[in-house]
Amino acid sequence: xxxxxxxxxxxxxxxxxxxxxxxxxxxxxxxxxxxxxxxxxxxxxxxxxxxxxxxxxxxxxxxxxxxxxxxxxxxxxxxxxxxxxxxxxxxxxxxxxxxxxxxxxxxxxxxxxxxxxxxxxxxxxxxxxxxxxxxxxxxxxxxxxxxxxxxxxxxxxxxxxxxxxxxxxxxxxxxxxxxxxxx
Amino acid sequence: xxxxxxxxxxxxxxxxxxxxxxxxxxxxxxxxxxxxxxxxxxxxxxxxxxxxxxxxxxxxxxxxxxxxxxxxxxxxxxxxxxxxxxxxxxxxxxxxxxxxxxxxxxxxxxxxxxxxxxxxxxxxxxxxxxxxxxxxxxxxxxxxxxxxxxxxxxxxxxxxxxxxxxxxxxxxxxxxxxxxxxxxxxxxxxxxxxxxxxxxxxxxxxxxxxxxxxxxxxxxxxxxxxxxxxxxxxxxxxxxxxxxxxxxxxxxxxxxxxxxxxxxxx
Numbered sequence: 001x002x003x004x005x006x007x008x009x010x011x012x013x014x015x016x017x018x019x020x021x022x023x024x025x026x027x028x029x030x031x032x033x034x035x036x037x038x039x040x041x042x043x044x045x046x047x048x049x050x051x052x053x054x055x056x057x058x059x060x061x062x063x064x065x066x067x068x069x070x071x072x073x074x075x076x077x078x079x080x081x082x083x084x085x086x087x088x089x090x091x092x093x094x095x096x097x098x099x100x101x102x103x104x105x106x107x108x109x110x111x112x113x114x115x116x117x118x119x120x121x122x123x124x125x126x127x128x129x130x131x132x133x134x135x136x137x138x139x140x141x142x143x144x145x146x147x148x149x150x151x152x153x154x155x156x157x158x159x160x161x162x163x164x165x166x167x168x169x170x171x172x173x174x175x176x177x178x179x180x181x182x183x
Numbered sequence: 184x185x186x187x188x189x190x191x192x193x194x195x196x197x198x199x200x201x202x203x204x205x206x207x208x209x210x211x212x213x214x215x216x217x218x219x220x221x222x223x224x225x226x227x228x229x230x231x232x233x234x235x236x237x238x239x240x241x242x243x244x245x246x247x248x249x250x251x252x253x254x255x256x257x258x259x260x261x262x263x264x265x266x267x268x269x270x271x272x273x274x275x276x277x278x279x280x281x282x283x284x285x286x287x288x289x290x291x292x293x294x295x296x297x298x299x300x301x302x303x304x305x306x307x308x309x310x311x312x313x314x315x316x317x318x319x320x321x322x323x324x325x326x327x328x329x330x331x332x333x334x335x336x337x338x339x340x341x342x343x344x345x346x347x348x349x350x351x352x353x354x355x356x357x358x359x360x361x362x363x364x365x366x367x368x369x370x371x372x373x374x375x376x377x378x379x380x381x382x383x384x385x386x387x388x389x390x391x392x393x394x395x396x397x398x399x400x401x402x403x404x405x406x407x408x409x410x411x412x413x414x415x416x417x418x419x420x421x422x423x424x425x426x427x428x429x430x431x432x433x434x435x436x437x438x439x440x441x442x443x444x445x446x447x448x449x
Contacts, residue, residue: 024268028270129303132428132429133429142227147383
């Protein structure tokens with residue numbers, strides 16, 4: 001029995017060692033996220049899947065609703081088999097206003113499939129680090145809004161940046177190509 | 184060991200700990216910068232001129248090689264041969280004689296060739312953070328005698344002459360330039376410095392175009408425009424910072440740390 005426990009312990013250690021990501025992987029960043037369901041996650045919540053990752057803020061009037069539409073166009077443009085594998089992670093840059101409740105509300109009003117999409121929030125310093133690894137620029141404005149670059153990043157199953165797109169409301173061809181090249 | 188000597192030992196240890204914390208807290212190594220209203224060269228939004236800067240503490244001098252060496256010795260994941268490529272480019276600390284030693288003669292020089300990630304991690308290990316751009320600019324507007332000397336021609340001349348000096352091969356030791364109004368040194372003329380929100384500047388590449396910014400590429404009212412074009416050294420800093428990515432390093436790019444202070448101080 002004790003032997004079995006030791007074997008199990010050894011096996012879990014091996015599994016943990018397996019999650020050392022490549023040096024360029026954004027999953028090297030320790031970042032605690034909370035999802036729209038109030039669940040705690042790591043940035044690597046969707047490791048093992050191709051992921052579309054983007055940053056937004058809930059009260060954004062123009063470009064952010066378009067971001068969701070753009071993510072959906074990318075989903076529609078990939079073959080059904082690949083579509084099932086693809087995951088979407090949207091991280092708020094506005095932890096002050098984007099609470100778990102408001103993220104859940106946004107997911108509901110935009111009919112987001114939370115089995116494959118996650119809306120998440122993090123504390124301000126974590127948000128800065130995530131933005132830094134994704135090269136997202138943002139700045140708080142005096143009226144409570146933000147200026148930020150609307151970038152959609154495609155991550156490999158290991159968390160490496162494969163493509164970045166600023167195309168709006170349509171699927172970026174280079175990003176689609178990178179996506180279809182994932183084995 | 185009996186109970187009494189054990190207690191004495193614990194007390195001694197505790198006192199040592201408190202003393203080292205008092206030092207790390209840096210009430211002498213940082214200066215209080217009293218907040219106020221301020222006109223930044225980067226207006227926060229169209230039609231908004233003034234920025235409200237809350238009181239904060241700022242390191243009197245940039246972080247030195249010796250200080251950064253102690254940090255990487257305690258946090259091996261930040262040594263140049265161990266750091267993940269995500270957090271630093273290949274030039275990270277490449278001028279040091281070894282992954283944990285700066286080498287002869289440069290201990291008291293400001294540490295350079297550090298990425299934003301490494302600088303942030305250093306400050307965090309001290310319970311501090313990088314200053315924001317507005318905090319840095321606010322503190323750097325001070326001459327030796329006035330909190331905001333930017334319209335003082337004599338001060339402008341001093342700052343400009345620092346920037347027109349050729350980049351010498353060796354950096355001076357930290358703290359060699361005169362203290363400003365707040366007791367802070369080396370804000371001009373020694374190194375470039377990381378700020379917490381370096382990625383938030385959103386300055387369009389060609390600032391002469393004042394047409395409507397692309398409202399879709401940037402969510403929000405678009406890129407900022409720069410004011411006070413006569414404030415050339417500050418604009419140079421903004422141009423450099425907005426060209427950086429968080430893993431980049433530079434041969435003259437260092438940093439210093441800041442901490443927020445409770446509003447009671449204001």
